[in-house]
Amino acid sequence: MHLNDLDYAVFAVYLLALSLVVWRVSRRERDSVDYFLAGRNLTWWVIGCSLVASNISTEHFVGMAGSGFDVGLAIAAYEWMAAVTIVFVGWLFLPRFLRHGVYTIPEYLQLRYSPAARTVFAAVMVINFIFIALATVLYSGGLALQAIFGVHWPWGVVVLALIGGAYTVWGGLAAAVYTDVVHLVFLLAGGVIATWIGLRQVGGFSALMEAEPQRFDAILPADHPDLPWVGVFFGGMWVANFFYWGCNQYIVQGTLGARNLAEGQRGILMAAFLKLWIPFIVVIPGIVAHRLYAGSLPDKDMAYPHLIVQLLPTGLAGLMLAALLGAVLSSVDSMTNSASTIFTMDLYARLKRADPQRDAVRLLKVGRWATALIVLAAAAWTPVVSSAGGVFNYIQNAWLFFTPGVLAAFVLGFFWPRASARGAMAALLGSIPLSLALMQVFPDLAFLNRGGIVFLLCCGLIALLADRRGAVRAPAPAAPAPVDLTPARGYWAVGSLVLATVAGLYWYFG
Numbered sequence: 187m188h189l190n191d192l193d194y195a196v197f198a199v200y201l202l203a204l205s206l207v208v209w210r211v212s213r214r215e216r217d218s219v220d221y222f223l224a225g226r227n228l229t230w231w232v233i234g235c236s237l238v239a240s241n242i243s244t245e246h247f248v249g250m251a252g253s254g255f256d257v258g259l260a261i262a263a264y265e266w267m268a269a270v271t272i273v274f275v276g277w278l279f280l281p282r283f284l285r286h287g288v289y290t291i292p293e294y295l296q297l298r299y300s301p302a303a304r305t306v307f308a309a310v311m312v313i314n315f316i317f318i319a320l321a322t323v324l325y326s327g328g329l330a331l332q333a334i335f336g337v338h339w340p341w342g343v344v345v346l347a348l349i350g351g352a353y354t355v356w357g358g359l360a361a362a363v364y365t366d367v368v369h370l371v372f373l374l375a376g377g378v379i380a381t382w383i384g385l386r387q388v389g390g391f392s393a394l395m396e397a398e399p400q401r402f403d404a405i406l407p408a409d410h411p412d413l414p415w416v417g418v419f420f421g422g423m424w425v426a427n428f429f430y431w432g433c434n435q436y437i438v439q440g441t442l443g444a445r446n447l448a449e450g451q452r453g454i455l456m457a458a459f460l461k462l463w464i465p466f467i468v469v470i471p472g473i474v475a476h477r478l479y480a481g482s483l484p485d486k487d488m489a490y491p492h493l494i495v496q497l498l499p500t501g502l503a504g505l506m507l508a509a510l511l512g513a514v515l516s517s518v519d520s521m522t523n524s525a526s527t528i529f530t531m532d533l534y535a536r537l538k539r540a541d542p543q544r545d546a547v548r549l550l551k552v553g554r555w556a557t558a559l560i561v562l563a564a565a566a567w568t569p570v571v572s573s574a575g576g577v578f579n580y581i582q583n584a585w586l587f588f589t590p591g592v593l594a595a596f597v598l599g600f601f602w603p604r605a606s607a608r609g610a611m612a613a614l615l616g617s618i619p620l621s622l623a624l625m626q627v628f629p630d631l632a633f634l635n636r637g638g639i640v641f642l643l644c645c646g647l648i649a650l651l652a653d654r655r656g657a658v659r660a661p662a663p664a665a666p667a668p669v670d671l672t673p674a675r676g677y678w679a680v681g682s683l684v685l686a687t688v689a690g691l692y693w694y695f696g
Contacts, residue, residue, distance in 0.1 A: 193504030196505050197504040197508050200372055228449065229453075230450070231456065233449065233450060233454070235367045235370045237441075238461065238464075240517055240519075241461075242468075247510065248330055252489050254401075254468070255476045255483070255486045258400065258401025258473055259469055267423050268430070269459070269687075270688050276451045276455065277451075279432040280441055282600060283442060284669055289442070290528050290531050292305075292528060295599075301536070302607070303614060308528050308529075309533065312529050312560075319585075321567040324346055324518065324565055325568040328342030328343040330342075343565050343568050347562065347564070349515060350561065374467070375509065376510070380467070383497050383499075385470070391470075394470075394473060394477060401476065404696050405418075412633070417637070421635050421637065422633065425586065435525075436523070441453065448673060451674040458681070518561070523557065529556045530552050534556075586636065587622075590620075590640040590641035590644050591613040591618075592617070594648055595610040595613045595644075595648065597645075604652040605648050612648065613644040616644060624636050
Protein backbone atom coordinates (compact mmCIF):
# COMPACT_ATOMS: atom_id res chain seq x y z
CA MET A 187 0.00 0.00 0.00
CA HIS A 188 1.37 3.41 -1.00
CA LEU A 189 1.81 5.89 1.84
CA ASN A 190 1.66 9.62 1.10
CA ASP A 191 2.55 12.63 3.25
CA LEU A 192 -0.85 12.65 4.99
CA ASP A 193 -0.45 8.97 5.94
CA TYR A 194 2.96 9.66 7.45
CA ALA A 195 1.58 12.67 9.32
CA VAL A 196 -1.29 10.66 10.87
CA PHE A 197 1.06 7.89 11.89
CA ALA A 198 3.54 10.41 13.32
CA VAL A 199 0.78 11.94 15.46
CA TYR A 200 -0.04 8.47 16.79
CA LEU A 201 3.59 7.71 17.70
CA LEU A 202 4.02 11.14 19.28
CA ALA A 203 0.90 10.70 21.44
CA LEU A 204 2.13 7.26 22.50
CA SER A 205 5.59 8.56 23.42
CA LEU A 206 4.23 11.47 25.45
CA VAL A 207 1.94 9.21 27.46
CA VAL A 208 4.73 6.72 28.24
CA TRP A 209 7.14 9.52 29.21
CA ARG A 210 4.60 11.15 31.50
CA VAL A 211 3.51 8.05 33.41
CA SER A 212 6.97 6.44 33.59
CA ARG A 213 8.20 9.31 35.77
CA ARG A 214 5.86 8.07 38.52
CA GLU A 215 7.26 4.51 38.63
CA ARG A 216 9.05 4.24 41.97
CA ASP A 217 8.31 0.73 43.22
CA SER A 218 6.46 -2.51 42.46
CA VAL A 219 3.03 -1.15 43.43
CA ASP A 220 3.45 1.66 40.89
CA TYR A 221 4.83 -0.66 38.22
CA PHE A 222 2.48 -3.62 38.55
CA LEU A 223 -0.73 -1.92 39.80
CA ALA A 224 -0.31 1.71 38.65
CA GLY A 225 -0.32 2.79 42.31
CA ARG A 226 -3.91 1.51 42.72
CA ASN A 227 -5.12 4.81 41.29
CA LEU A 228 -6.90 3.97 38.01
CA THR A 229 -10.25 5.58 37.22
CA TRP A 230 -13.24 3.98 35.50
CA TRP A 231 -12.78 5.37 31.99
CA VAL A 232 -9.12 4.33 31.88
CA ILE A 233 -10.03 0.83 33.12
CA GLY A 234 -12.86 0.50 30.58
CA CYS A 235 -10.67 1.59 27.67
CA SER A 236 -7.85 -0.68 28.79
CA LEU A 237 -10.07 -3.75 29.13
CA VAL A 238 -11.41 -3.41 25.60
CA ALA A 239 -8.16 -2.28 23.95
CA SER A 240 -6.21 -5.10 25.62
CA ASN A 241 -8.77 -7.61 24.43
CA ILE A 242 -9.16 -6.41 20.84
CA SER A 243 -6.10 -7.13 18.79
CA THR A 244 -5.16 -8.47 15.39
CA GLU A 245 -6.56 -11.80 16.50
CA HIS A 246 -9.86 -9.94 16.03
CA PHE A 247 -9.04 -7.96 12.89
CA VAL A 248 -7.35 -10.99 11.35
CA GLY A 249 -8.83 -14.04 13.13
CA MET A 250 -12.38 -12.98 14.01
CA ALA A 251 -12.88 -11.16 10.71
CA GLY A 252 -11.66 -14.35 9.02
CA SER A 253 -14.26 -16.35 10.94
CA GLY A 254 -16.86 -13.76 9.86
CA PHE A 255 -15.79 -14.45 6.27
CA ASP A 256 -16.19 -18.18 6.92
CA VAL A 257 -19.24 -18.60 9.21
CA GLY A 258 -20.66 -15.07 9.51
CA LEU A 259 -22.17 -13.19 12.44
CA ALA A 260 -22.34 -16.29 14.67
CA ILE A 261 -18.72 -15.63 15.65
CA ALA A 262 -20.02 -12.48 17.40
CA ALA A 263 -21.05 -14.82 20.23
CA TYR A 264 -17.56 -14.38 21.67
CA GLU A 265 -18.23 -10.63 22.00
CA TRP A 266 -21.89 -10.65 23.00
CA MET A 267 -21.54 -13.42 25.56
CA ALA A 268 -18.43 -11.66 26.85
CA ALA A 269 -20.54 -8.56 27.53
CA VAL A 270 -22.88 -10.68 29.68
CA THR A 271 -19.95 -12.33 31.45
CA ILE A 272 -18.25 -9.02 32.21
CA VAL A 273 -21.32 -7.80 34.11
CA PHE A 274 -21.24 -10.85 36.40
CA VAL A 275 -17.46 -10.63 36.83
CA GLY A 276 -17.81 -7.10 38.18
CA TRP A 277 -20.38 -8.32 40.67
CA LEU A 278 -18.93 -11.68 41.79
CA PHE A 279 -15.17 -11.70 41.09
CA LEU A 280 -13.78 -8.19 41.41
CA PRO A 281 -14.95 -7.47 45.00
CA ARG A 282 -13.24 -10.65 46.22
CA PHE A 283 -9.93 -9.81 44.57
CA LEU A 284 -9.88 -6.20 45.76
CA ARG A 285 -10.91 -7.20 49.30
CA HIS A 286 -7.75 -9.29 49.62
CA GLY A 287 -5.43 -6.71 48.08
CA VAL A 288 -3.78 -9.19 45.70
CA TYR A 289 -1.19 -8.23 43.07
CA THR A 290 -2.03 -11.28 40.94
CA ILE A 291 -4.80 -13.79 40.38
CA PRO A 292 -2.58 -16.76 41.37
CA GLU A 293 -2.01 -15.04 44.72
CA TYR A 294 -5.69 -15.54 45.54
CA LEU A 295 -5.31 -19.31 45.06
CA GLN A 296 -2.66 -19.38 47.79
CA LEU A 297 -4.94 -17.47 50.13
CA ARG A 298 -7.85 -19.81 49.40
CA TYR A 299 -6.07 -23.15 48.92
CA SER A 300 -2.30 -23.57 49.17
CA PRO A 301 1.08 -22.27 47.92
CA ALA A 302 1.25 -25.24 45.53
CA ALA A 303 -2.00 -24.19 43.82
CA ARG A 304 -0.59 -20.71 43.34
CA THR A 305 2.67 -22.03 41.88
CA VAL A 306 1.00 -24.40 39.42
CA PHE A 307 -1.43 -21.78 38.16
CA ALA A 308 1.28 -19.11 37.90
CA ALA A 309 3.61 -21.37 35.89
CA VAL A 310 0.79 -22.46 33.56
CA MET A 311 -0.30 -18.85 32.98
CA VAL A 312 3.20 -17.59 32.14
CA ILE A 313 3.69 -20.45 29.67
CA ASN A 314 0.32 -19.84 28.03
CA PHE A 315 0.83 -16.07 27.86
CA ILE A 316 4.08 -16.62 25.97
CA PHE A 317 3.24 -19.52 23.68
CA ILE A 318 -0.48 -18.97 23.03
CA ALA A 319 -1.72 -15.45 23.65
CA LEU A 320 1.28 -13.22 23.04
CA ALA A 321 2.79 -15.30 20.22
CA THR A 322 -0.57 -15.36 18.43
CA VAL A 323 -1.03 -11.60 18.70
CA LEU A 324 2.49 -10.93 17.40
CA TYR A 325 2.06 -13.39 14.53
CA SER A 326 -1.32 -12.06 13.41
CA GLY A 327 0.04 -8.51 13.65
CA GLY A 328 2.98 -9.44 11.46
CA LEU A 329 0.59 -11.12 9.03
CA ALA A 330 -1.53 -7.97 8.79
CA LEU A 331 1.53 -5.79 8.15
CA GLN A 332 2.66 -8.20 5.43
CA ALA A 333 -0.72 -8.20 3.68
CA ILE A 334 -1.25 -4.45 3.79
CA PHE A 335 2.22 -2.93 3.64
CA GLY A 336 4.34 -5.68 2.09
CA VAL A 337 6.52 -6.22 5.18
CA HIS A 338 7.49 -9.89 5.45
CA TRP A 339 5.69 -11.07 8.60
CA PRO A 340 8.76 -12.16 10.65
CA TRP A 341 10.15 -8.61 10.33
CA GLY A 342 6.75 -7.25 11.30
CA VAL A 343 6.87 -9.43 14.42
CA VAL A 344 10.31 -8.04 15.32
CA VAL A 345 9.12 -4.42 14.97
CA LEU A 346 5.96 -5.03 17.02
CA ALA A 347 7.87 -6.89 19.75
CA LEU A 348 10.50 -4.15 20.03
CA ILE A 349 8.01 -1.25 20.22
CA GLY A 350 5.52 -3.00 22.51
CA GLY A 351 8.18 -4.46 24.76
CA ALA A 352 10.13 -1.21 25.04
CA TYR A 353 7.40 1.01 26.43
CA THR A 354 5.99 -1.74 28.66
CA VAL A 355 9.45 -2.36 30.15
CA TRP A 356 9.79 1.34 30.84
CA GLY A 357 6.32 2.28 32.04
CA GLY A 358 4.68 -0.81 33.58
CA LEU A 359 0.91 -1.08 34.06
CA ALA A 360 0.33 2.68 34.06
CA ALA A 361 1.95 3.00 30.62
CA ALA A 362 -0.03 0.00 29.41
CA VAL A 363 -3.46 1.23 30.48
CA TYR A 364 -3.00 4.92 29.57
CA THR A 365 -1.58 4.12 26.13
CA ASP A 366 -4.53 1.77 25.69
CA VAL A 367 -6.71 4.89 25.63
CA VAL A 368 -4.67 6.14 22.65
CA HIS A 369 -4.82 2.71 21.01
CA LEU A 370 -8.58 2.46 21.43
CA VAL A 371 -9.23 5.83 19.75
CA PHE A 372 -7.26 4.88 16.63
CA LEU A 373 -8.52 1.29 16.70
CA LEU A 374 -12.21 2.26 16.78
CA ALA A 375 -11.71 5.02 14.23
CA GLY A 376 -9.96 2.67 11.81
CA GLY A 377 -12.55 -0.06 12.32
CA VAL A 378 -15.51 2.26 11.76
CA ILE A 379 -13.96 3.72 8.58
CA ALA A 380 -13.16 0.27 7.17
CA THR A 381 -16.70 -0.94 7.89
CA TRP A 382 -18.27 2.17 6.36
CA ILE A 383 -16.19 1.91 3.19
CA GLY A 384 -16.92 -1.80 2.86
CA LEU A 385 -20.68 -1.37 3.31
CA ARG A 386 -20.74 1.41 0.71
CA GLN A 387 -19.06 -0.96 -1.72
CA VAL A 388 -21.84 -3.57 -1.36
CA GLY A 389 -24.78 -1.16 -1.26
CA GLY A 390 -25.28 -0.82 2.50
CA PHE A 391 -26.09 -3.02 5.48
CA SER A 392 -29.55 -4.08 4.27
CA ALA A 393 -28.22 -5.02 0.85
CA LEU A 394 -25.48 -7.11 2.49
CA MET A 395 -28.04 -8.94 4.64
CA GLU A 396 -30.14 -9.72 1.55
CA ALA A 397 -27.13 -10.90 -0.44
CA GLU A 398 -25.59 -13.01 2.38
CA PRO A 399 -28.56 -14.07 4.56
CA GLN A 400 -26.90 -17.28 5.79
CA ARG A 401 -24.03 -15.25 7.25
CA PHE A 402 -26.38 -13.25 9.43
CA ASP A 403 -27.61 -16.27 11.36
CA ALA A 404 -26.26 -15.67 14.85
CA ILE A 405 -27.30 -19.14 16.10
CA LEU A 406 -25.81 -22.19 14.36
CA PRO A 407 -26.92 -25.86 14.50
CA ALA A 408 -26.00 -28.10 17.43
CA ASP A 409 -23.64 -30.14 15.22
CA HIS A 410 -21.61 -27.17 13.99
CA PRO A 411 -17.90 -28.00 14.48
CA ASP A 412 -16.90 -24.62 15.96
CA LEU A 413 -19.99 -22.75 17.20
CA PRO A 414 -22.76 -25.20 18.14
CA TRP A 415 -25.58 -23.40 19.93
CA VAL A 416 -25.34 -25.84 22.84
CA GLY A 417 -21.70 -24.91 23.43
CA VAL A 418 -22.41 -21.21 22.98
CA PHE A 419 -25.35 -20.93 25.39
CA PHE A 420 -24.73 -23.81 27.81
CA GLY A 421 -21.15 -25.01 27.43
CA GLY A 422 -17.60 -23.93 26.81
CA MET A 423 -18.42 -20.37 25.75
CA TRP A 424 -19.21 -19.57 29.40
CA VAL A 425 -16.05 -21.35 30.57
CA ALA A 426 -13.88 -19.41 28.13
CA ASN A 427 -15.45 -16.07 28.95
CA PHE A 428 -15.59 -16.40 32.74
CA PHE A 429 -11.95 -17.48 32.78
CA TYR A 430 -10.88 -14.77 30.34
CA TRP A 431 -12.64 -11.88 32.04
CA GLY A 432 -12.53 -13.10 35.64
CA CYS A 433 -9.37 -15.18 36.16
CA ASN A 434 -7.04 -13.96 33.41
CA GLN A 435 -4.29 -11.75 34.79
CA TYR A 436 -3.78 -9.62 31.71
CA ILE A 437 -7.44 -8.62 31.63
CA VAL A 438 -8.08 -8.45 35.38
CA GLN A 439 -4.86 -6.55 36.17
CA GLY A 440 -6.35 -3.24 35.03
CA THR A 441 -9.20 -3.63 37.52
CA LEU A 442 -6.81 -4.66 40.30
CA GLY A 443 -5.27 -1.21 39.95
CA ALA A 444 -8.65 0.51 40.44
CA ARG A 445 -8.86 3.44 42.83
CA ASN A 446 -11.83 1.72 44.50
CA LEU A 447 -14.44 -0.96 43.79
CA ALA A 448 -16.93 1.52 42.35
CA GLU A 449 -14.38 2.80 39.80
CA GLY A 450 -13.51 -0.78 38.83
CA GLN A 451 -17.17 -1.70 38.38
CA ARG A 452 -17.92 1.40 36.30
CA GLY A 453 -14.96 0.57 34.07
CA ILE A 454 -16.26 -2.98 33.69
CA LEU A 455 -19.69 -1.70 32.62
CA MET A 456 -18.06 0.60 30.07
CA ALA A 457 -16.17 -2.38 28.65
CA ALA A 458 -19.37 -4.44 28.49
CA PHE A 459 -21.13 -1.76 26.43
CA LEU A 460 -18.20 -1.44 24.02
CA LYS A 461 -18.06 -5.21 23.54
CA LEU A 462 -21.66 -5.18 22.27
CA TRP A 463 -20.67 -3.21 19.18
CA ILE A 464 -17.23 -4.66 18.35
CA PRO A 465 -18.69 -7.28 15.94
CA PHE A 466 -20.05 -4.51 13.74
CA ILE A 467 -16.54 -3.19 13.03
CA VAL A 468 -14.78 -6.57 12.95
CA VAL A 469 -17.17 -9.30 11.75
CA ILE A 470 -19.15 -7.19 9.25
CA PRO A 471 -15.99 -6.38 7.22
CA GLY A 472 -15.32 -10.14 7.07
CA ILE A 473 -18.81 -10.71 5.63
CA VAL A 474 -18.26 -7.84 3.18
CA ALA A 475 -15.00 -9.50 2.09
CA HIS A 476 -16.90 -12.75 1.48
CA ARG A 477 -19.41 -10.91 -0.65
CA LEU A 478 -16.70 -9.24 -2.73
CA TYR A 479 -13.90 -11.81 -2.83
CA ALA A 480 -15.42 -15.27 -2.20
CA GLY A 481 -13.62 -17.77 -4.40
CA SER A 482 -10.57 -15.55 -4.95
CA LEU A 483 -9.23 -15.34 -1.39
CA PRO A 484 -7.05 -18.35 -0.53
CA ASP A 485 -6.97 -17.80 3.24
CA LYS A 486 -9.93 -16.63 5.36
CA ASP A 487 -7.57 -14.89 7.80
CA MET A 488 -6.58 -12.51 5.01
CA ALA A 489 -10.17 -11.21 4.62
CA TYR A 490 -9.75 -7.98 6.60
CA PRO A 491 -6.25 -7.07 5.35
CA HIS A 492 -7.32 -7.81 1.75
CA LEU A 493 -10.39 -5.61 2.15
CA ILE A 494 -8.22 -2.76 3.41
CA VAL A 495 -5.73 -3.09 0.56
CA GLN A 496 -8.48 -3.12 -2.07
CA LEU A 497 -10.81 -0.43 -0.74
CA LEU A 498 -8.96 2.00 1.51
CA PRO A 499 -8.50 5.35 -0.28
CA THR A 500 -5.16 7.10 -0.34
CA GLY A 501 -4.75 9.25 2.75
CA LEU A 502 -6.32 6.82 5.21
CA ALA A 503 -3.53 4.24 5.14
CA GLY A 504 -1.69 6.00 7.97
CA LEU A 505 -4.80 5.85 10.16
CA MET A 506 -5.26 2.15 9.37
CA LEU A 507 -1.61 1.42 10.11
CA ALA A 508 -1.97 3.24 13.44
CA ALA A 509 -5.15 1.28 14.20
CA LEU A 510 -3.55 -2.07 13.44
CA LEU A 511 -0.38 -1.22 15.34
CA GLY A 512 -2.50 -0.01 18.26
CA ALA A 513 -4.51 -3.25 18.19
CA VAL A 514 -1.32 -5.27 18.55
CA LEU A 515 0.44 -3.04 21.05
CA SER A 516 -2.58 -2.76 23.35
CA SER A 517 -2.51 -6.52 23.79
CA VAL A 518 1.27 -6.83 23.85
CA ASP A 519 1.64 -4.27 26.64
CA SER A 520 -1.07 -5.82 28.82
CA MET A 521 0.05 -9.41 28.24
CA THR A 522 3.72 -8.75 28.87
CA ASN A 523 3.08 -6.65 31.97
CA SER A 524 0.76 -9.30 33.37
CA ALA A 525 3.09 -12.20 32.57
CA SER A 526 6.00 -10.37 34.18
CA THR A 527 3.83 -9.57 37.22
CA ILE A 528 2.98 -13.24 37.69
CA PHE A 529 6.59 -14.31 37.15
CA THR A 530 7.95 -11.67 39.54
CA MET A 531 5.37 -11.82 42.33
CA ASP A 532 4.21 -15.46 42.18
CA LEU A 533 7.43 -17.24 41.22
CA TYR A 534 10.57 -15.13 41.68
CA ALA A 535 9.56 -13.30 44.88
CA ARG A 536 8.53 -16.53 46.58
CA LEU A 537 11.63 -18.41 45.41
CA LYS A 538 13.90 -15.62 46.71
CA ARG A 539 11.63 -14.97 49.71
CA ALA A 540 11.42 -11.30 48.76
CA ASP A 541 8.95 -9.09 50.58
CA PRO A 542 6.72 -6.99 48.24
CA GLN A 543 7.02 -3.98 50.57
CA ARG A 544 10.65 -4.15 51.68
CA ASP A 545 12.06 -5.31 48.32
CA ALA A 546 9.77 -3.27 46.06
CA VAL A 547 12.61 -1.57 44.14
CA ARG A 548 14.41 -4.86 43.46
CA LEU A 549 11.19 -6.47 42.29
CA LEU A 550 10.63 -3.53 39.95
CA LYS A 551 13.97 -4.27 38.24
CA VAL A 552 13.19 -7.99 38.00
CA GLY A 553 9.78 -7.20 36.48
CA ARG A 554 11.37 -5.07 33.77
CA TRP A 555 13.88 -7.77 32.83
CA ALA A 556 11.13 -10.40 32.84
CA THR A 557 9.02 -8.25 30.51
CA ALA A 558 11.84 -8.04 27.96
CA LEU A 559 12.55 -11.79 28.03
CA ILE A 560 8.87 -12.71 27.75
CA VAL A 561 8.43 -10.60 24.60
CA LEU A 562 11.52 -12.12 23.01
CA ALA A 563 10.39 -15.67 23.79
CA ALA A 564 6.92 -15.04 22.32
CA ALA A 565 8.41 -13.54 19.16
CA ALA A 566 10.66 -16.59 18.75
CA TRP A 567 7.59 -18.86 18.99
CA THR A 568 5.61 -17.18 16.17
CA PRO A 569 6.85 -19.56 13.42
CA VAL A 570 5.07 -22.38 15.28
CA VAL A 571 1.84 -20.37 15.36
CA SER A 572 2.14 -19.71 11.61
CA SER A 573 1.63 -23.42 10.91
CA ALA A 574 -1.39 -23.86 13.21
CA GLY A 575 -4.23 -22.89 10.81
CA GLY A 576 -6.93 -20.31 11.58
CA VAL A 577 -5.75 -17.81 14.17
CA PHE A 578 -8.96 -17.20 16.12
CA ASN A 579 -10.04 -20.84 16.45
CA TYR A 580 -6.48 -21.80 17.34
CA ILE A 581 -6.25 -19.46 20.30
CA GLN A 582 -9.77 -20.24 21.58
CA ASN A 583 -9.18 -24.00 21.26
CA ALA A 584 -5.80 -23.80 22.98
CA TRP A 585 -7.12 -21.79 25.96
CA LEU A 586 -9.91 -24.33 26.52
CA PHE A 587 -7.41 -27.08 27.31
CA PHE A 588 -6.62 -25.72 30.77
CA THR A 589 -9.21 -23.02 31.55
CA PRO A 590 -11.98 -25.43 32.68
CA GLY A 591 -9.89 -26.62 35.64
CA VAL A 592 -8.85 -23.07 36.56
CA LEU A 593 -12.41 -21.78 36.49
CA ALA A 594 -13.67 -24.73 38.53
CA ALA A 595 -11.05 -24.05 41.23
CA PHE A 596 -12.01 -20.36 41.45
CA VAL A 597 -15.79 -20.70 41.29
CA LEU A 598 -16.05 -23.52 43.83
CA GLY A 599 -13.46 -21.76 45.99
CA PHE A 600 -15.65 -18.63 45.98
CA PHE A 601 -18.94 -20.29 46.80
CA TRP A 602 -18.28 -23.68 48.44
CA PRO A 603 -16.43 -23.66 51.78
CA ARG A 604 -15.56 -27.37 51.57
CA ALA A 605 -13.55 -27.06 48.36
CA SER A 606 -10.08 -28.21 49.38
CA ALA A 607 -6.51 -27.68 48.20
CA ARG A 608 -6.37 -31.31 47.03
CA GLY A 609 -9.44 -30.80 44.88
CA ALA A 610 -8.14 -27.55 43.44
CA MET A 611 -4.82 -29.17 42.49
CA ALA A 612 -6.66 -32.09 40.90
CA ALA A 613 -8.70 -29.66 38.77
CA LEU A 614 -5.70 -27.52 37.82
CA LEU A 615 -3.56 -30.52 36.85
CA GLY A 616 -6.39 -32.65 35.44
CA SER A 617 -7.88 -30.21 32.94
CA ILE A 618 -5.38 -30.82 30.14
CA PRO A 619 -5.36 -34.67 30.42
CA LEU A 620 -9.16 -34.73 30.52
CA SER A 621 -9.33 -32.51 27.44
CA LEU A 622 -6.87 -34.73 25.56
CA ALA A 623 -8.79 -37.87 26.57
CA LEU A 624 -12.06 -36.44 25.27
CA MET A 625 -10.37 -35.51 22.00
CA GLN A 626 -9.22 -39.11 21.59
CA VAL A 627 -12.55 -40.69 22.50
CA PHE A 628 -14.75 -38.14 20.69
CA PRO A 629 -12.61 -36.64 17.89
CA ASP A 630 -15.59 -34.88 16.30
CA LEU A 631 -16.68 -33.16 19.53
CA ALA A 632 -16.72 -29.36 19.13
CA PHE A 633 -14.12 -27.72 21.37
CA LEU A 634 -16.78 -25.53 23.01
CA ASN A 635 -18.74 -28.64 24.00
CA ARG A 636 -15.53 -30.30 25.16
CA GLY A 637 -14.68 -27.31 27.34
CA GLY A 638 -18.09 -27.43 29.04
CA ILE A 639 -17.79 -31.16 29.74
CA VAL A 640 -14.25 -30.83 31.14
CA PHE A 641 -15.42 -28.01 33.42
CA LEU A 642 -18.12 -30.27 34.88
CA LEU A 643 -15.60 -33.10 35.30
CA CYS A 644 -13.19 -30.77 37.12
CA CYS A 645 -16.01 -29.62 39.40
CA GLY A 646 -16.64 -33.32 40.08
CA LEU A 647 -12.98 -33.82 41.04
CA ILE A 648 -13.17 -30.93 43.50
CA ALA A 649 -16.40 -32.34 44.98
CA LEU A 650 -14.88 -35.82 45.23
CA LEU A 651 -11.84 -34.48 47.09
CA ALA A 652 -13.73 -32.00 49.25
CA ASP A 653 -12.91 -31.65 52.93
CA ARG A 654 -15.39 -33.98 54.67
CA ARG A 655 -14.49 -32.77 58.15
CA GLY A 656 -16.06 -29.36 57.73
CA ALA A 657 -15.71 -26.07 55.95
CA VAL A 658 -12.25 -25.02 54.82
CA ARG A 659 -11.24 -21.69 56.31
CA ALA A 660 -11.84 -18.91 53.79
CA PRO A 661 -8.96 -16.52 53.13
CA ALA A 662 -8.82 -13.60 55.53
CA PRO A 663 -9.37 -10.22 53.89
CA ALA A 664 -6.62 -7.65 53.95
CA ALA A 665 -6.97 -5.52 57.10
CA PRO A 666 -7.79 -2.89 56.14
CA ALA A 667 -8.70 -3.47 52.50
CA PRO A 668 -6.33 -1.49 50.23
CA VAL A 669 -9.24 0.31 48.53
CA ASP A 670 -12.80 1.38 49.33
CA LEU A 671 -15.13 -1.57 48.64
CA THR A 672 -18.38 0.39 48.33
CA PRO A 673 -20.13 -0.91 45.15
CA ALA A 674 -21.01 1.40 42.27
CA ARG A 675 -24.48 2.91 42.57
CA GLY A 676 -26.93 1.64 39.96
CA TYR A 677 -24.60 -1.19 38.91
CA TRP A 678 -27.38 -3.64 38.16
CA ALA A 679 -29.59 -1.03 36.51
CA VAL A 680 -26.88 -0.49 33.90
CA GLY A 681 -25.87 -4.17 33.86
CA SER A 682 -29.45 -5.20 33.12
CA LEU A 683 -29.44 -2.88 30.09
CA VAL A 684 -26.39 -4.77 28.77
CA LEU A 685 -28.14 -8.11 29.25
CA ALA A 686 -31.30 -6.85 27.55
CA THR A 687 -29.28 -5.57 24.58
CA VAL A 688 -27.63 -8.98 24.10
CA ALA A 689 -31.04 -10.65 24.22
CA GLY A 690 -32.33 -8.15 21.63
CA LEU A 691 -29.39 -8.77 19.30
CA TYR A 692 -29.95 -12.53 19.41
CA TRP A 693 -33.68 -12.06 18.88
CA TYR A 694 -33.03 -9.89 15.80
CA PHE A 695 -30.27 -11.97 14.23
CA GLY A 696 -31.42 -15.38 15.50
